[in-house]
Amino acid sequence: MNPLLQHSLIATAKIGVILLGFIMIVATLLTWAERKQSAVFQHRIGANRADIFGFRVLGLFNIIADGIKSFTKEDWVPPFGSPILHNLAPFIGLFGAMVSFAVIPFGPPIEIMGQTITMQVVDLNIGLLYIVAFGSMGVYSVVIAGWASNNKYALFGALRGISQMISYEVVLGLSLIGVILVTGSVRLPEIIAWQGDYWLNGWIPRWGIFAQPLAFLLFFPAAIAETKRTPFDVPEGESEIIGYNLEYSGLKFGLFLLGEFIEIVVLSAFVSVLFFGGWHLPWLTDEGIRMGTLLAIDLPEIVVWLMRVLGFSAKIIFFCLLQLQIRWTLPRFRFDHLLRLGWKEMMPLALLNIFVTAIVVYYIG
Amino acid sequence: MENLVFILLSLLAVLGGLGTVSMRNPVHSVLCLLLTMLCLAGHYILLQAPFMAAVQIIVYAGAIIILFLFVIVLLNLRDDVLKRRTLPMGRLYYIPAGLAVMLVLTGLFRAGSNWISGGPAPEGTIEALGMELFTKWVYPFELTGVLLLAAMVGAVAMTRRDKEEG
Numbered sequence: 001m002n003p004l005l006q007h008s009l010i011a012t013a014k015i016g017v018i019l020l021g022f023i024m025i026v027a028t029l030l031t032w033a034e035r036k037q038s039a040v041f042q043h044r045i046g047a048n049r050a051d052i053f054g055f056r057v058l059g060l061f062n063i064i065a066d067g068i069k070s071f072t073k074e075d076w077v078p079p080f081g082s083p084i085l086h087n088l089a090p091f092i093g094l095f096g097a098m099v100s101f102a103v104i105p106f107g108p109p110i111e112i113m114g115q116t117i118t119m120q121v122v123d124l125n126i127g128l129l130y131i132v133a134f135g136s137m138g139v140y141s142v143v144i145a146g147w148a149s150n151n152k153y154a155l156f157g158a159l160r161g162i163s164q165m166i167s168y169e170v171v172l173g174l175s176l177i178g179v180i181l182v183t184g185s186v187r188l189p190e191i192i193a194w195q196g197d198y199w200l201n202g203w204i205p206r207w208g209i210f211a212q213p214l215a216f217l218l219f220f221p222a223a224i225a226e227t228k229r230t231p232f233d234v235p236e237g238e239s240e241i242i243g244y245n246l247e248y249s250g251l252k253f254g255l256f257l258l259g260e261f262i263e264i265v266v267l268s269a270f271v272s273v274l275f276f277g278g279w280h281l282p283w284l285t286d287e288g289i290r291m292g293t294l295l296a297i298d299l300p301e302i303v304v305w306l307m308r309v310l311g312f313s314a315k316i317i318f319f320c321l322l323q324l325q326i327r328w329t330l331p332r333f334r335f336d337h338l339l340r341l342g343w344k345e346m347m348p349l350a351l352l353n354i355f356v357t358a359i360v361v362y363y364i365g
Numbered sequence: 366m367e368n369l370v371f372i373l374l375s376l377l378a379v380l381g382g383l384g385t386v387s388m389r390n391p392v393h394s395v396l397c398l399l400l401t402m403l404c405l406a407g408h409y410i411l412l413q414a415p416f417m418a419a420v421q422i423i424v425y426a427g428a429i430i431i432l433f434l435f436v437i438v439l440l441n442l443r444d445d446v447l448k449r450r451t452l453p454m455g456r457l458y459y460i461p462a463g464l465a466v467m468l469v470l471t472g473l474f475r476a477g478s479n480w481i482s483g484g485p486a487p488e489g490t491i492e493a494l495g496m497e498l499f500t501k502w503v504y505p506f507e508l509t510g511v512l513l514l515a516a517m518v519g520a521v522a523m524t525r526r527d528k529e530e531g
Contacts, residue, residue: 133422
């Protein structure tokens with residue numbers, strides 16, 4: 001077969017499996033999980049009304065009902081705004097979230113029919129920066145949506161959105177520098193490979209969370225602020241103040257929502273890669289389970305590979321659920337508190353983290 | 366294939382540039398400028414300088430243009446201002462514009478038939494660029510850092526309110 005054709009076929013298959021087979025399914029299930037989670041928190045039963053021939057399956061059919069509803073609702077475009085930009089805005093957000101998955105490695109490379117296949121769509125030299133770059137595109141979706149709606153409340157929401165996302169992008173970028181310093185690379189497979197090692201005679205895995213705890217504590221809230229979810233949901237404020245997506249209805253509003261859920265999955269994958277060892281599981285080596293001198297179980301290669309891919313998926317799902325938990329636990333920040341937290345408290349800490357890490361890496365590494 | 370991508374990106378970049386100067390609404394202008402910046406990032410990828418491409422998107426698309434947009438959205442330009450098509454002393458601007466076009470054309474003619482192929486940049490990857498910056502160009506690099514710090518302190522000092530507000 002023509003190598004170029006083969007290459008593009010493999011890439012297309014990867015995009016299909018990762019994007020449609022994993023991300024979209026997880027994101028869709030999250031819409032259901034969020035409704036159920038909030039119901040548990042508020043002592044309700046939650047989504048359970050949609051049924052097919054009397055079967056409800058824990059309210060899972062509500063996902064289908066939501067889809068049909070948003071497809072059949074009137075798609076209203078405000079006449080005095082800018083219709084082209086109004087239509088474009090939801091897709092920009094979705095695009096930025098979706099393309100980020102191209103560089104995330106879902107597992108170690110595997111050999112199929114004499115060919116090594118990496119578990120990521122492309123292995124970019126600048127993997128980490130790529131995610132940051134396309135993550136920063138999300139703010140355009142907010143500002144264009146707010147402006148093109150020609151509605152002052154939507155515009156105010158967009159302005160809050162820009163201020164918040166720009167501020168927390170700074171913290172996000174600075175907190176990543178510590179990780180880059182420690183692992184010595186911006187390529188995600190190399191960052192994961194560095195975390196495959198152990199400390200203290202093989203008892204503590206050398207994961208980013210142990211090497212860079214402060215960076216994780218700064219990165220995670222800053223990244224949640226980028227996804228615009230409670231406690232950082234002032235751009236949107238769906239319960240009382242109105243946000244940038246005020247003039248959207250039907251499927252386009254649904255796209256904003258879907259984009260938000262995909263961002264949750266991206267963020268979970270990113271956190272797992274940077275701070276929780278990526279596809280590494282503790283004490284699972286290429287040969288099998290090795291726990292110091294205590295335990296040694298040999299496993300076939302394919303089992304190890306499967307355990308790693310499933311382990312990575314489990315990490316992603318864990319962080320998705322953690323974010324849902326955070327959303328329904330914490331109240332919203334006041335806007336000036338939010339900006340002060342970003343600029344005056346998190347940013348100096350991020351700079352301190354870089355400074356200390358640089359000194360330590362210089363003397364030890 | 367590479368030439369095709371190059372031509373496509375260049376066309377889009379030029380279209381974005383034309384849109385930037387000809388759009389009546391400043392928000393549309395800024396979005397056209399964004400298109401140009403993204404196409405330039407694509408050009409950096411073609412030149413095998415992925416780090417420059419990432420920086421192009423993070424700095425220009427992610428920060429500078431969004432600040433332009435922020436300011437323009439806040440400006441609240443009224444329709445009568447937007448309808449004004451001429452600048453004071455508008456003709457004067459033809460001179461630098463003409464010179465710039467001449468410069469580009471001279472470059473094109475000097476490149477001859479070879480104008481489309483650039484070849485990879487020698488220090489495009491993040492490792493190579495870092496080595497160059499921190500060995501050969503370390504003094505200019507540090508001086509630029511001091512300059513940026515001075516600019517930042519200046520900006521903070523200008524926006525500072527009187528101290529009773531804390």
